[in-house]
Amino acid sequence: xLKLTINGQEIEVPKGTMLLSACQQAGADIPTFCYDPxxxxxxxxxxxxxEVEGRRNLLASCVTPCENNMVVSTESDRTTEARKVILExxxxxxxxxxxxxxxxxxxxxxxxxxxxxxxxxxxxxxxxHFAMEDPxxxxxxxxxxxxxxxxxxxxxxxxxGAQAINVKERGHHAKISTIFDGKLADSxxxxxxxxxxxxxxxALTSKVSMGKGRSMEYDRVLTTCTYCGTGxxxxxxxxxxxxxxxxxxxxxxxxxxxxxxxxxxxxxxWDFIHSPERLTTPLIKENGQFRPAxxxxxxxxAANKLKAIKEKDGPDSIAMFSSAxxxxxxxxxxxxxxxxxxxxxxxxxxxxx
Amino acid sequence: xxNSIGELGTDATAIFLIGTNTTExxxxxxxxIKKNVRENGAKLVVADPRRIDLAEMxxxxxxxxxxxxxxxxxxxxxxIINEGLMDKEFVENRTEGFEAxxxxxxxxxxxxxxxxxxxxxxxxxxxxxxYAEAEAGSLCYAMGLTQHTTGTDNVKSACNLAMLxxxxxxxxxxxxxxxxxxxxxxxxxxxxxxxSYPAYxxxxxDANREKFEQAWGVKLSPxxxxxxxxxINKAHHGELKGLYVLGENPVLSDPDSHHVIEALEKxxxxxxxxxxxxxxxxxxxxxxxxVTWAEKDGTFSNTERxxxxxxxxxxxxxxxxxxWEILVDMTNRLGYACSYDSPEDIFEEIRKVTPSYAGITYAxxxxxxxxxxxxxxxxxxxxxLHAEKFSRGLGLFHAIEFQEAFELPDExxxxxxxxxxxxxxxxxxxxxxxxxxxxxxxxxxxVQVSPNKAAELGIIDGEKVRLTTRxxxxxxxxxxxxxxxxxxxxxxxxxxxxxxxxxxxxxxLDPVAGIPEYKVCAARLEKIV
Numbered sequence: 050x051l052k053l054t055i056n057g058q059e060i061e062v063p064k065g066t067m068l069l070s071a072c073q074q075a076g077a078d079i080p081t082f083c084y085d086p087x088x089x090x091x092x093x094x095x096x097x098x099x100e101v102e103g104r105r106n107l108l109a110s111c112v113t114p115c116e117n118n119m120v121v122s123t124e125s126d127r128t129t130e131a132r133k134v135i136l137e138x139x140x141x142x143x144x145x146x147x148x149x150x151x152x153x154x155x156x157x158x159x160x161x162x163x164x165x166x167x168x169x170x171x172x173x174x175x176x177x178h179f180a181m182e183d184p185x186x187x188x189x190x191x192x193x194x195x196x197x198x199x200x201x202x203x204x205x206x207x208x209x210g211a212q213a214i215n216v217k218e219r220g221h222h223a224k225i226s227t228i229f230d231g232k233l234a235d236s237x238x239x240x241x242x243x244x245x246x247x248x249x250x251x252a253l254t255s256k257v258s259m260g261k262g263r264s265m266e267y268d269r270v271l272t273t274c275t276y277c278g279t280g281x282x283x284x285x286x287x288x289x290x291x292x293x294x295x296x297x298x299x300x301x302x303x304x305x306x307x308x309x310x311x312x313x314x315x316x317x318x319w320d321f322i323h324s325p326e327r328l329t330t331p332l333i334k335e336n337g338q339f340r341p342a343x344x345x346x347x348x349x350x351a352a353n354k355l356k357a358i359k360e361k362d363g364p365d366s367i368a369m370f371s372s373a374x375x376x377x378x379x380x381x382x383x384x385x386x387x388x389x390x391x392x393x394x395x396x397x398x399x400x401x402x
Numbered sequence: 403x404x405n406s407i408g409e410l411g412t413d414a415t416a417i418f419l420i421g422t423n424t425t426e427x428x429x430x431x432x433x434x435i436k437k438n439v440r441e442n443g444a445k446l447v448v449a450d451p452r453r454i455d456l457a458e459m460x461x462x463x464x465x466x467x468x469x470x471x472x473x474x475x476x477x478x479x480x481x482i483i484n485e486g487l488m489d490k491e492f493v494e495n496r497t498e499g500f501e502a503x504x505x506x507x508x509x510x511x512x513x514x515x516x517x518x519x520x521x522x523x524x525x526x527x528x529x530x531x532x533y534a535e536a537e538a539g540s541l542c543y544a545m546g547l548t549q550h551t552t553g554t555d556n557v558k559s560a561c562n563l564a565m566l567x568x569x570x571x572x573x574x575x576x577x578x579x580x581x582x583x584x585x586x587x588x589x590x591x592x593x594x595x596x597x598s599y600p601a602y603x604x605x606x607x608d609a610n611r612e613k614f615e616q617a618w619g620v621k622l623s624p625x626x627x628x629x630x631x632x633x634i635n636k637a638h639h640g641e642l643k644g645l646y647v648l649g650e651n652p653v654l655s656d657p658d659s660h661h662v663i664e665a666l667e668k669x670x671x672x673x674x675x676x677x678x679x680x681x682x683x684x685x686x687x688x689x690x691x692x693v694t695w696a697e698k699d700g701t702f703s704n705t706e707r708x709x710x711x712x713x714x715x716x717x718x719x720x721x722x723x724x725x726w727e728i729l730v731d732m733t734n735r736l737g738y739a740c741s742y743d744s745p746e747d748i749f750e751e752i753r754k755v756t757p758s759y760a761g762i763t764y765a766x767x768x769x770x771x772x773x774x775x776x777x778x779x780x781x782x783x784x785x786x787l788h789a790e791k792f793s794r795g796l797g798l799f800h801a802i803e804f805q806e807a808f809e810l811p812d813e814x815x816x817x818x819x820x821x822x823x824x825x826x827x828x829x830x831x832x833x834x835x836x837x838x839x840x841x842x843x844x845x846x847x848x849v850q851v852s853p854n855k856a857a858e859l860g861i862i863d864g865e866k867v868r869l870t871t872r873x874x875x876x877x878x879x880x881x882x883x884x885x886x887x888x889x890x891x892x893x894x895x896x897x898x899x900x901x902x903x904x905x906x907x908x909x910x911l912d913p914v915a916g917i918p919e920y921k922v923c924a925a926r927l928e929k930i931v
Contacts, residue, residue: 185843186838186839186840186842186843187839187843207437207441208433208437209433209436210432210433210436210437210440234843239425239429239825240843241429241433256839257838257839270713270714270715271711271713272695272696272711272712272713272715273584273695273702273704273710273711273712273771274584275584275694275695275696275833276584276828276833277427277428277429277581277582277583277584277828278428278580278581278582278583278584278585278586278587278704278705279407279428279429279430279431279580279704279705280584280702280703280704280705280706280708280710280771281430282710285696285715285716287715287716290716290717291716292696292715292716301770302769302770303769303770305408305708305770305771306407306408306430306704306706306708307430310430310433311430312429312430312825313429313825313826313840314825314826314827314828314834314837314840317837317839317840318828318833318834318837318839318840319696319837320836320837320838320839321694321833321834321836321837322694322696322697322716323719324678324836326678326679326836327677327678327691327719327720327722328676328677328678328679328683328689328691328692328720328722329691329719329720329721329722330691330720330721331688331689331690331691331721332679332686332688332689333687333688333689334686334687334688339679339689342688344721344723347688347689347690348690348728348731348732348735349735350687350688351646351671351673351687351688351690351732352732352735352736354644354670354671354687355644355646355671355673355736356736356737358643358644358670358671359644361643362643364623365623365625365627366641366642366643366644367642367643367644367645367646368627368628368633368636368642368644368645368646369645369646369647369648370630370633370645370646370647370648370650370652371589371594371648371649371650372585372589372594372648372649372650373583373584373585373586373588373589374583374584374585374649374650374695375585375589375648375649375692375700375725376585376588376695376698376700376701376702376712376725376726376745377585377588377589377591377592377700377701377702377703377709377749377752378700378701378726378745378748378749378752379648379700379725379726379729380585380588380589380592380593380594381592381593381600381748381751381752382726382729382730382733382748383594383648383729384592384593384594384595384599384600385618385733385740386729386732386733386736386738387627387646388599388605388614388618388622388623389618389620389622389733389738390732390733390736390737390738391736392621392622392623393623393627394596394597394605394623394625394626394627395596395627395628395633395642396593396594396595396596396627397594397595397596397627397628397629397630397633398586398589398590398594398595398630398650399583399586399630399650399655399829400581400583400586400589400590400595401548401549401629401630401631401915401916401917401918402630402655402656402829402918402920
């Protein structure tokens with residue numbers, strides 16, 4: 050074990066622990082952009098710098114292994130000043146559009162500028178401008194807001210394994226790009242939206258959720274995805290009794306199967322919930338045409354006909370197709386209805402299809 | 403799955419995929435496999451008639467002729483036995499019936515299997531060695547293995563291979579069906595099957611029937627019910643008069659749509675409970691509006707047997723009603739009195755009659771779901787099955803001979819048609835076709851055809867073509883792609899405008915499971931002139 054003093058507090062950590070982790074264990078809230086606990090370390094944004102006694106330079110805590118007897122300060126004047134400069138440098142490039150930005154309330158750049166009182170940048174000059182045109186219906190790419198943390202690149206490679214994007218050019222011209230700087234649809238992108246999940250700013254957002262509500266306006270309801278059998282957990286974003294988006298919780302306690310990772314259907318395929326084509330009233334067919342009916346009338350109609358068939362042709366002349374889409378509770382009731390109320394074992398579902 | 407999903411990303415040292423296009427149909431499982439291969443160096447063997455995404459990173463890719471799964475698996479076993487790679491200890495201590503299998507697979511030499519399947523003998527040997535020599539070999543399959551007239555044989559052969567190599571009961575091993583629908587595991591667990599009550603308790607066993615008669619206070623039928631596919635046939639013959647369809651769309655999902663529609667039209671009563679006026683609901687006599695998963699509380703059980711919560715997030719539109727309330731109401735109207743306060747109340751009853759769910763409560767799965775079997779409230783759940791012994795005691799080998807698919811290509815229908823799913827849509831598209839982004843991205847069906855075959859037929863990429871089988875014909879765009887060989891074409895079943903199941907055959911099903919042969923039928927592809 051290694052002994053360290055962090056902000057005056059002594060702690061012990063196993064050898065190999067990074068400074069960032071040790072500082073977090075000591076209760077320090079260290080700002081980070083490029084660091085992500087599930088991704089390989091980049092050590093590029095320098096927001097996580099800390100001051101270590103006896104070291105000339107500030108150290109990027111995410112990539113610095115702990116050493117014995119380090120005396121660490123996480124919010125010294127030097128670290129604060131360094132972070133302010135970094136924020137100013139990022140602002141020099143970032144398109145400040147907080148009035149209408151989808152990411153307001155979940156934006157790390159906004160949070161840290163607030164925390165360190167950075168209002169504008171001394172480095173203001175000519176800004177780069179990157180084209181936003183990507184006609185895909187899922188992911189909005191606004192690289193004028195990108196802070197080049199490369200979390201999207203690493204998530205694409207390490208979580209999804211798609212390897213669709215990487216850094217193109219260097220310095221002021223650096224940007225995230227697909228091969229030949231084309232459209233996502235022409236790359237190996239599978240539109241899983243893991244890049245949106247890890248983006249700390251408003252550079253990558255969901256087109257399906259656009260304009261529907263920002264993080265402070267919606268509640269998050271943890272549930273299980275309705276598509277394939279993997280059983281990913283996700284959060285439905287709910288504003289004014291409407292689903293306005295899907296986010297995910299990356300904590301394995303709440304997301305044991307997928308740890309926040311989703312696919313295109315789970316992340317972007319939720320808006321059928323509020324489709325105008327939803328059935329909103331029972332229907333009875335008369336002379337080949339449907340007409341709306343009350344629940345009482347429709348249930349009576351159905352139950353009486355079922356009873357008549359059972360009486361005339363026996364219970365085995367009735368069958369039920371239950372569903373792999375509905376819940377366990379509903380499947381249980383469906384088979385119980387057929388077995389206990391109708392008296393037949395003619396119940397099956399689409400497992401074979 | 404006998405094992406859990408997470409093990410595919412961390413514990414498996416070799417993964418054998420047969421008949422699963424994992425990155426398209428179970429994307430998140432696909433991510434884990436990719437990560438394990440890339441970062442931990444896990445070996446990957448892919449057997450699929452299409453050179454799917456994961457085939458690109460496979461150590462061995464076997465492009466076999468659709469419907470020759472048993473031959474391929476027998477061939478691998480032949481290599482394993484002949485090269486002394488079998489797990490003798492496992493076979494001796496944990497299984498029975500091996501000798502018969504040994505006898506059968508003796509003639510399935512890699513060379514002989516190569517002729518049947520089209521896979522080079524050397525690749526069969528390599529694949530067999532990778533899987534057999536792995537410290538922890540996981541075998542995963544999906545509908546590519548099961549949707550055949552020999553589906554049950556195919557699965558048994560996969561089990562034979564796993565037992566032969568001792569790849570069961572340990573982390574990273576297992577026979578792992580990746581189930582296609584969110585709660586297909588749960589629907590089976592809950593007894594939405596014609597032959598079993600909840601937890602696979604056979605309806606034909608007197609003891610089980612007595613147990614449920616006592617629990618439910620009513621006399622129950624001792625006769626096995628009919629499967630979904632059989633029910634359609636019975637309706638066709640006029641033996642079935644009434645059908646209640648809950649959240650299903652057989653007009654698009656079942657084989658031979660014309661046959662299905664005719665059958666449904668012959669019914670005296672068709673009740674459909676759904677969220678949209680599906681192609682099936684349009685044929686109904688009465689339609690009952692239920693609610694989506696975002697509007698209900700309950701549980702789903704995923705492919706690794708993990709029971710997880712579903713939570714109500716929003717209100718339902720108009721007069722749409724909770725599906726459980728509709729079912730309870732109907733049950734009462736049919737003369738069987740029952741009442742529940744909530745889905746949790748129903749779950750409490752489920753626990754009482756479903757031994758594998760007995761230890762699961764809503765409180766326990768509030769954050770993290772639990773794997774069944776979970777027999778009591780102290781039990782941590784069971785991520786890995788068959789650790790010490792199989793449920794029947796010894797694992798039973800089945801000696802299985804290869805049989806050809808039911809409908810093979812001929813002069814009139816020279817191609818093999820397989821059907822399946824796309825990454826961007828789900829099942830009959832009832833939900834995804836109404837999810838705007840998904841439908842904009844992939845608005846219509848395509849038929850995948852090889853460049854050679856397309857050139858031979860004078861078809862260019864994106865051109866509208868006609869795909870025909872003995873059942874019917876659809877018109878759709880051609881997608882020229884080198885992921886399949888010249889004898890095979892592939893299409894999706896999500897699109898009502900060009901529905902794949904107009905083409906598939908319902909005449910011959912798997913004799914045990916009743917599963918249709920969606921992966922093989924004879925077809926003709928034509929340029930539209």
